[in-house]
Amino acid sequence: xxxxxxxxxxxxxxxLYIAAHELKNPLAGLSGYIQMMRRMHAQDRLTPxxxxxxxxxxxxxxxxxxxxxxxxxDVARLQTGQMELARSPTxxxxxxxxxxxxxSAGITTHRLVVEGTTGGAKIDGDADRLIEVIENLLNxxxxxxxxxxEIGIWVERRDESVLIRVTxxxxxxxxxxxxxxxxxxxxxxxxxxxxxxxxxLGLYVCRQIVESHGGRIEAASAGxxxxxxxxxxxPAIQDAAxxxxx
Numbered sequence: 001x002x003x004x005x006x007x008x009x010x011x012x013x014x015x016l017y018i019a020a021h022e023l024k025n026p027l028a029g030l031s032g033y034i035q036m037m038r039r040m041h042a043q044d045r046l047t048p049x050x051x052x053x054x055x056x057x058x059x060x061x062x063x064x065x066x067x068x069x070x071x072x073x074d075v076a077r078l079q080t081g082q083m084e085l086a087r088s089p090t091x092x093x094x095x096x097x098x099x100x101x102x103x104s105a106g107i108t109t110h111r112l113v114v115e116g117t118t119g120g121a122k123i124d125g126d127a128d129r130l131i132e133v134i135e136n137l138l139n140x141x142x143x144x145x146x147x148x149x150e151i152g153i154w155v156e157r158r159d160e161s162v163l164i165r166v167t168x169x170x171x172x173x174x175x176x177x178x179x180x181x182x183x184x185x186x187x188x189x190x191x192x193x194x195x196x197x198x199x200x201l202g203l204y205v206c207r208q209i210v211e212s213h214g215g216r217i218e219a220a221s222a223g224x225x226x227x228x229x230x231x232x233x234x235p236a237i238q239d240a241a242x243x244x245x246x
Contacts, residue, residue, distance in 0.1 A: 029061040067139065070132075074205045075184065085126040085212060089237065092118050092162055095127055096155055099134060109147045112138075116155040118162050121236040129209045130234075136202045137166040137230050144191070144228070145170030157236065161215070164232040172228055173221035181219060182207040190224050203230075210234070 037054045040046040077083035100114045123130075134153070141151045149169040156163050171190050173181070180186045185200040203219075210217045215234040221227065 027061075027065070030058060030065075033057050033061070072201070074132075074208075075201055078205070078208050083208070083212070085129060087124050087126050089122045090125040090127045090130065091120070091122050092130075092155060092164070092234075093120065095130065096134070096153065096164075099131060100153070103135070103138060107142060110142055110145060111148070111150045112153070113150055114153045114155075118155055118157045118236070121157045121162055123162060123213070123234045124237055125213050125234065126209075130213075133206045133209050133232065134164065134166070136206050137232075140202060140230075141166060141168035141170065141228075144168065158233070160236055161233045162236045164234070165229060166232075167227065167229045169227045172224050172226040173219065174224055178219045178221065182217065206232075 033054050037046060037051070040050060074083065096114060100112065104112050138151065138153075145151065145168045151169075152165075152167040154163075154165040154167070171188070173188050174190060177186075177188055181188065181200075182203050184204045186204075187200040203217075207217050210232055213234055215232060217230065217232045220229045220231070
C-alpha cells in the first residue's frame with residue numbers, strides 16, 4: 001500500500017500539542033526534584049545547601065508553569081471576548097519604577113537599566129494588564145539573551161503618545177519575522193537551536209492587550225544574534241478629566 005503524507009494538524013491541534021509539550025517539561029522537573037529530595041531526606045543527605053538548590057529549581061519550574069497557565073487563560077479569554085479591562089488614569093513613570101524595583105530584586109543573571117520619563121503623562125489603562133505586557137517583554141528578553149547582558153527599558157512622551165521600548169542583546173530575529181512573531185504559536189526558527197521553551201503566545205497576548213488600549217506594538221531586530229527591540233505606543237491623556245468611561 002503506497003505511503004501517505006502525514007495529515008496537516010489544525011490550529012487547535014497545534015495548540016493542544018504545543019501546550020501539552022510545554023507543560024510536560026516543568027511538571028517533569030517538579031516531580032523529579034521532589035522525588036530526589038525525598039530520597040536524600042530519607043538517607044539523611046539533604047543538607048541545607050542541597051535543600052536551597054532544590055527549592056530554587058522547584059520555584060523556577062513552578063514560575064514557568066504559572067506563566068504558561070496565564071498565557072493559556074489569556075488566550076481563552078481573548079478568544080471568547082471575556083478579557084475585560086479595569087481602566088483608570090495610570091501613571092506609567094510610577095508603574096515602571098515599581099516594576100523596576102520588583103524585577104531587579106528577582107533577577108540576578110542580567111543587568112536591567114531603566115531610563116527616560118513620560119514627564120508625568122498618564123494613560124487611560126488597566127495597570128495590571130500593562131504590567132503583564134512589560135513583564136512578558138522582560139521575561140522574553142531574559143530568556144533569549146546571554147547571562148550578564150543588558151536589558152533596557154526606555155520610556156518617553158511622544159506627542160500624544162507614550163513610548164515604552166524594551167531592548168536586549170539576545171538571539172535577535174531572522175529577516176522578515178518581526179511582524180509574524182505577534183501571531184499565535186509563531187516563534188523564530190533560531191529558538192530551536194538552544195532549545196528555548198515557549199508556547200509562542202506571549203507576544204500575541206501583548207499585542208491584544210496593547211491594541212485594546214488603543215495602542216500599537218512593534219518589534220525590530222538587525223538580524224540573528226544582534227538583539228531585539230520591542231516598542232509599545234499608548235495614547236496619553238493630560239489628566240483624569242479627559243478620560244471618558246463608557
